Amino acid sequence: MAAMAMEPAAVRDRPTGQELTADFDARIAAHQRIEPRDWMPEGYRSTLVRQIAQHAHSEIIGMQPEGDWLTRAPSLRRKAILLAKVQDEAGHGLYLYAAAETLGVDRADLTQRLIEGRQKYSSIFNYPTLTFADVGVIGWLVDGAAICNQVPLCRSSFGPYARAMVRVCKEESFHQRQGYELLLQMMAGTPAQRTMVQDAVDRWWWPSLMMFGPPDADSPNTRQSMAWGIKRDTNDELRQKFVDMSVPQAVALGVTLPDPDLAWNAERGHHDFGAVDWAEFKRVVSGGGQCNAERVSRRRAAHEEGAWVREAAAAYAAKHQGTGQGDDR
Ligand SMILES: [Fe+2]
Numbered sequence: 001m002a003a004m005a006m007e008p009a010a011v012r013d014r015p016t017g018q019e020l021t022a023d024f025d026a027r028i029a030a031h032q033r034i035e036p037r038d039w040m041p042e043g044y045r046s047t048l049v050r051q052i053a054q055h056a057h058s059e060i061i062g063m064q065p066e067g068d069w070l071t072r073a074p075s076l077r078r079k080a081i082l083l084a085k086v087q088d089e090a091g092h093g094l095y096l097y098a099a100a101e102t103l104g105v106d107r108a109d110l111t112q113r114l115i116e117g118r119q120k121y122s123s124i125f126n127y128p129t130l131t132f133a134d135v136g137v138i139g140w141l142v143d144g145a146a147i148c149n150q151v152p153l154c155r156s157s158f159g160p161y162a163r164a165m166v167r168v169c170k171e172e173s174f175h176q177r178q179g180y181e182l183l184l185q186m187m188a189g190t191p192a193q194r195t196m197v198q199d200a201v202d203r204w205w206w207p208s209l210m211m212f213g214p215p216d217a218d219s220p221n222t223r224q225s226m227a228w229g230i231k232r233d234t235n236d237e238l239r240q241k242f243v244d245m246s247v248p249q250a251v252a253l254g255v256t257l258p259d260p261d262l263a264w265n266a267e268r269g270h271h272d273f274g275a276v277d278w279a280e281f282k283r284v285v286s287g288g289g290q291c292n293a294e295r296v297s298r299r300r301a302a303h304e305e306g307a308w309v310r311e312a313a314a315a316y317a318a319k320h321q322g323t324g325q326g327d328d329r
């Protein structure tokens, strides 16, 4: 009886929904990680599935705009760097699909939802890459914005997501540096090269600010996601951090950020900046961008062309299981 008395109530009886919720809330409040086998509220699970799937899709679709320049890189060095970078993005997608699968969803189903347009990916990848300067600006600004978004996710409450982010962030920092280094080199080049860089900055600056999502006032899910420890900062906080970080980098590079309202505000200790065109964001994220149809149709074609690989892998796995020791299937 003495041993029984030491056991918590949850071991003696089946815990009630209330007890499970209280235990979950206490773990979140104590900044403990939630792992796949732990009980979690359905809303927490479905929010994570949606967020991780969209993140995974963004990594995979994000290979396309830069992948377009692999065969046209201006030197072997640039080609090797770009190949490594695009390949990293495929890896990020795989870590994230694997993290989503720990929540009981199937990667094949998530891919199906992407190619049928039922799940979204970051709107940034629906803009075209017009010159090789775009490769540099994507590394500097788009991967830079991704870092701002993802570093706090290393402390996300869901274990597999947070652990995937640690490695992803290390690789993103290489992506950002390779982009900035490419731009430094181009800015030290000919007037035509400098014009290419400025043109790319003009086209990518505003879409990069949109990567943080709608303003806090129009982001109804933010409060709950922060309460659950899935998100650690609001969209507007992250956007401000990105602007403050990018301004001195733009000065060092010698480019102008295309925003006449951009100015240091000594009182706030931050840069003020102009209004983001949220109508454009809504249009692009819901399918009206320049490249939405092309991105999804290419992804669908790649998936269909890869069907034989999946079939062969499944057949091999089935054969292997049939002969495995101690496996009676
Ligand atoms: Fe990535």
Ligand SMILES: [Fe+2]
Binding pocket: 089, 143, 146, 171, 172, 175
């Ligand atoms: Fe990246």
